[in-house]
Amino acid sequence: MRIADYSVTKAILERHGFTFKKSFGQNFLTDTNILQKIVDTAEIDENVNVIEIGPGIGALTEFLAEKAAEVMAFEIDDRLIPILADTLRDFDNVQVVNEDILKADLQTQIQAFKNPDLPIKVVANLPYYITTPILMHLIESKIPFAEFVVMMQKEVADRISAEPNTKAYGSLSIAVQYYMDAKVAFIVPRTVFVPAPNVDSAILKMVRRDQPLVAVQDEDFFFDIAKASFVHRRKTLWNNLTNRFGKSEDVKEKLTQALEMAGLTLSVRGEALSIADFGRLADALKDQGI
Ligand code: SAM
Numbered sequence: 001m002r003i004a005d006y007s008v009t010k011a012i013l014e015r016h017g018f019t020f021k022k023s024f025g026q027n028f029l030t031d032t033n034i035l036q037k038i039v040d041t042a043e044i045d046e047n048v049n050v051i052e053i054g055p056g057i058g059a060l061t062e063f064l065a066e067k068a069a070e071v072m073a074f075e076i077d078d079r080l081i082p083i084l085a086d087t088l089r090d091f092d093n094v095q096v097v098n099e100d101i102l103k104a105d106l107q108t109q110i111q112a113f114k115n116p117d118l119p120i121k122v123v124a125n126l127p128y129y130i131t132t133p134i135l136m137h138l139i140e141s142k143i144p145f146a147e148f149v150v151m152m153q154k155e156v157a158d159r160i161s162a163e164p165n166t167k168a169y170g171s172l173s174i175a176v177q178y179y180m181d182a183k184v185a186f187i188v189p190r191t192v193f194v195p196a197p198n199v200d201s202a203i204l205k206m207v208r209r210d211q212p213l214v215a216v217q218d219e220d221f222f223f224d225i226a227k228a229s230f231v232h233r234r235k236t237l238w239n240n241l242t243n244r245f246g247k248s249e250d251v252k253e254k255l256t257q258a259l260e261m262a263g264l265t266l267s268v269r270g271e272a273l274s275i276a277d278f279g280r281l282a283d284a285l286k287d288q289g290i
């Protein structure tokens with residue numbers, strides 16, 4: 001029997017008198033086939049350390065701990081800590097950290113792995129209300145995570161993995177794909193959770209690139225341009241850039257020059273630009289002194 005078997009989950013919840021907290025995004029997985037598929041997708045073995053975010057009652061943690069060198073699981077809800085001590089008592093390679101992942105000093109925390117030099121993968125069924133902040137927190141920590149295999153709302157997974165010229169493509173696609181190759185691995189129906197969420201989910205597999213997708217002069221400026229280009233999706237890139245930098249003749253002249261240098265027309269929309277296009281555009285704007 002597994003923690004994620006519906007009858008076992010129910011018994012654990014009852015035994016500990018646990019009630020779900022919606023504000024923590026608590027939807028627990030009760031499908032062992034899906035859990036097996038997640039672990040297979042993440043290709044975990046004894047030479048990999050895993051960081052899990054939000055172990056809940058340990059449904060995924062159990063599968064991870066059986067394969068990985070070690071699992072470090074960050075759980076915000078203190079009511080779950082004694083439950084996890086109970087459900088995961090047979091494992092000596094799991095550390096549960098009772099902390100908000102967004103406040104955790106990950107650089108320091110990962111030193112607590114017995115072998116901190118092993119590659120680290122992030123595997124999690126994320127709390128959906130903070131999916132994007134968590135991903136950005138992990139990426140910006142500058143820890144060289146080998147990959148992320150994470151469950152999230154399907155719509156967010158589509159946005160992160162989107163290609164140019166699609167409705168889902170935007171600054172989030174660029175922020176993640178700049179560092180990681182992102183692909184939807186499989187879809188998970190809402191029926192396999194207790195309680196069932198209102199949306200379907202997807203497992204997104206993100207593998208770190210050896211180098212960012214494009215080389216740019218100034219990363220912060222590049223992300224700033226990407227963001228500004230999607231503020232009004234239906235407007236042209238030109239409109240969005242003049243909104244961002246102003247409409248003076250001087251700015252317009254510089255913008256015209258920069259677009260020309262980047263090989264872009266005045267009528268193009270942000271959604272048509274590849275990440276390489278955004279890289280060229282950001283560098284050209286910098287060269288123009290914008
Ligand atoms: N892994 C479990 C499973 O698949 O059944 C539970 C997943 S549930 C979608 C999300 C989990 O994240 C909950 O246990 C919740 O308490 C926890 N959580 C929510 N916000 C968090 C935060 N900021 N830091 C750490 N854990 C958080």
